[in-house]
Amino acid sequence: METAAAGRRRSSRLATDDRLRVSTEEMKELMEYRGAEAVKALHELYGGTEKLCGMLGTSPTEGSIDAAALAYFVKVNVK
Numbered sequence: 001m002e003t004a005a006a007g008r009r010r011s012s013r014l015a016t017d018d019r020l021r022v023s024t025e026e027m028k029e030l031m032e033y034r035g036a037e038a039v040k041a042l043h044e045l046y047g048g049t050e051k052l053c054g055m056l057g058t059s060p061t062e063g064s065i066d067a068a069a070l071a072y073f074v075k076v077n078v079k
Helices: 004-016 024-031 035-046 049-056 067-077
Strands: none
Touching (some): 024 035, 035 049
């Protein structure tokens, strides 16, 4: 799973800008957690569902994605 240093880096980024995007690798790591551990990781690493959705440019209720956020995500993560 994630190292303590990686968690601190992510936490410090959240403190300065909650609109930062989440990489494919980070999503893969998050998806490895299960049950209560997943809920804990979601809150500790990303500040909860609402913040993670904001970082991904999605809505927690609508599921839609902002076109600019999608273009940025593809540019940064798809090779």
